[in-house]
Amino acid sequence: MVPVFMVKAMSTDSRAIEQRAHSSGKSSLPPPGPPPPTPSFIFRGHDASIQALEFFASNTFLVSGDQEGWICVWDIWKRRQVYKWQGHPSSSILAFKVIPFYKALSSSGDLGVSHRKLGALEKQVYIVSHGRDNEIHVWDINTILQKSLRLVDSTAIGGMTVGKDDLTLVYSLPVNALNFCKMSILAIEISAPQLQQQQQQQQQKQKVGQDQERSQENESSSSTLSRTHHHIYIAVPSPMTPSLIDVYDIVRPERAFVSIGSDSGNPGSGHDMFGKKWGSAMAIQLIQKRTESLDLSSLDLNDHSSARMNAMDSESRHESGTLCMLVGYEDGLVILFQEQAPMSSTSGQKISGQASKQNRKMNVLWSIKCHREPVLALDISSDLRFAVSSGADNMLVKYELFTRLQGIPEVTKVALKANGIADIKIRNDNKILGLAGWDGR
Template sequence: MDRPAVPTYILRGHDAPIHALRFYSRNAYLASGDSEGWLIIWSLATKRPVAVWKGHEGAVMCIRHWTHKRLVSHGRDHKLRVWQVQDEDLADLTTNLPGDKSSVDRREPWLLHSISVNALNFCAFSMCSELPGRTSRPETEAQLVASPNGLDSGGIDIFQLPSERRVSQIASAQDSPTGMVMAVSIFHDNAKSRLLVVSGYEDGRVMVHVRTGNFDKEGGWQKVTSSKLRPGSQPILSLEISPSRDYFITSGVDSWIAKYPLDLPDGMAGESRETDRSSSIKTKHAGQQGLSIRSDGKIFATAGWDARIRVYSTRTMKELAVLQWHQQGCYATSFADLDLEANDLAAPTEYTGSDLSTQSNEILARPTALDIIKRKREEKARSIHWLAAGGKDGKISLWNIY
């Protein structure tokens, strides 16, 4: 009989339930946020915090990264904040944990931007580059941020960073009320040069809106598809777009998990389609949220109110593993990125026998044995297929699976 899987590591630092997790900087770090507004950056090499600060006056709902040097956090205090977290800055930040009262003056990362956004819907933001594709200098790329509208509970606002301006809005469906927006994702369809927003609602419905051209041109968003799994569906809790951008998966308050194709019509004309072409499974486990899809698109994970982390196949939608360690409900999951380029995981520095650089004729410091060991440890940690999970107990479990 196979032994049940156990976490490789447990990260202990938060004193409150964890609602947000994010690997970033080529898997060198894991960022976490809790219900009291605390943010912690963990080193995956040492499994210790390298920065701890209170970023919000309410619960942290979501964390995303904007290049390897910036983190974006969304709090229940109705603020979306962009923090500068360069490696050279982390050494000067406070590492005292939230429960440590001895540190009076906590040094926090430089706050680059702060936008007032809606947080009443329990719906986290989503972001993507303003322009399709990637430039050679991603740190200069403007970003689009999608979040629920402050007055129209079924509407969606689109902001631009770094200007912090609202550049567009998707109004709620007046002819068929959906309730509040519960989950949203914004991304580009690069093949067809258009911007898409996928949203999940309180009545269990999902919608896809499309826009072509920039925001200075006339014309707006068009709803191209709307789908409801079945009558009486419960609210959507999480929604994730596949890395290939050809489908998305949702989970909700009920026990259903659904996969929807994104094969949308080319044109913008015509009426939207009311369809249900989803492939769905009834898991018999209500309250699965924090859904995340691994970067290779093969598996996805959910965090369950029953304290279980479940891993599924994206192709067959079959349950592959149930990870049990937490004693209380789980709220968030995150996968490490598997799509690292070869130069992202360069070999550890080795001494070649020459102390002179052929390019600059400067004397190079010979790496010590400790330096080489440290480098190898960092590269090993970054290459592991991590799955992180957090929940009500304030602890983060790290699993090395598949």
């Protein structure tokens, strides 16, 4: 049996809500369905309505956010609250994204360990929160998580001492959160072999005393992210026009793409600058389309250059690719954008507003309208073969993302019994969809 957990606000009285629903006498309520599964445990710690949830670290931790901007991190197996802070004061939280990465540990004893071997790596996470206060924050809570993991007894977590210095705000990005479009994040991390190489270089510098001076300097947030990731792309609606989309790379930092969806970036798209045809962007999904691998069967295997090409560095393979973006709009349109050139070929516009030599652009790969009402949610399969969309109507639509034929993609539509699917998720094996309906099911 799969365990079911529930995060519940302390002030919520489910029985009172049910009584009010029955006393209203509305005949539009759906017929009662099968009873819900019994939760194995209920986490209580929020005083306001919970708006966002995200599992991470192989489902051993859970992060939740409420309508007042409070964020809670829970230890699933010990069934205790690890830490709570108000990340977005008096503002509702729209979404979370957990970004895993490898961190190279020095021999000085990180996280209470007296000695680390050269080249030792540890899996850590950044928690990214998107709030209605027009801010996106990147949090480092790994010190807090390590303290929780070191405690064997679950009852000891209540007495765990956690200081303010254990929670680090790594980066903040000002955005426009007037609409309800959630952020989309694509993180391209540095591979383990390159991190080990960086750690070896750091050890060599320590021998000559260079690192002692560097440790005394205040490091910027962008330099912190650059040690773990090549790029962290964040796509959000444009601050001026909600129908257009900006993509930021917070590692550099820069605004990599400006006003995606305008006529200047997509000639012949049939969309004006004021969004009168498409409406506001409602759902965004960033993906990286892998570059086609080179077929070496036709090359001379005796040639040493061919052997070197076949043994291409794994780091360059991991970073190479084309950035794509799937967007659902207020009028029911779904559009797939694709970058004109590979990621590493051009540089974007600085967040500070300084113009670069050449702005990166995206063109419309295909567009199709299968929804009569606004699109509310999108998700993409783990193998990038297909995507699904849901909206305020009763249509569930599946799209083949990248087909050999140009133009309209292959589409499968299913009509549901009830209108309104607020969110949709595809399981990692791409076999099961989870739908969150307005009818409470």
